[in-house]
Amino acid sequence: MTLTQLKARQQARIKAIAGPEPLRQRLVALGVLKGLQVSVSATSLLGNPRIYFIGKQQICLRSAEAGYIEVELQS
Numbered sequence: 882m883t884l885t886q887l888k889a890r891q892q893a894r895i896k897a898i899a900g901p902e903p904l905r906q907r908l909v910a911l912g913v914l915k916g917l918q919v920s921v922s923a924t925s926l927l928g929n930p931r932i933y934f935i936g937k938q939q940i941c942l943r944s945a946e947a948g949y950i951e952v953e954l955q956s
Contacts, residue, residue: 884947893952900949
């Protein structure tokens, strides 16, 4: 499952970050790291971009970027 498939009120954990190397480096620099908890904080009117709680911060990502982040749901 990717981050774009995460629904409101669902908690997940980042499993992997794929995609081109410059994008992966940028996401890591923003604090998007494997093992961190993530949830949807807010969605724009058209659904793109979305704001996510990742760890202890909020990050706004487009669907194209969030699609490279693989997550697993937390029970």
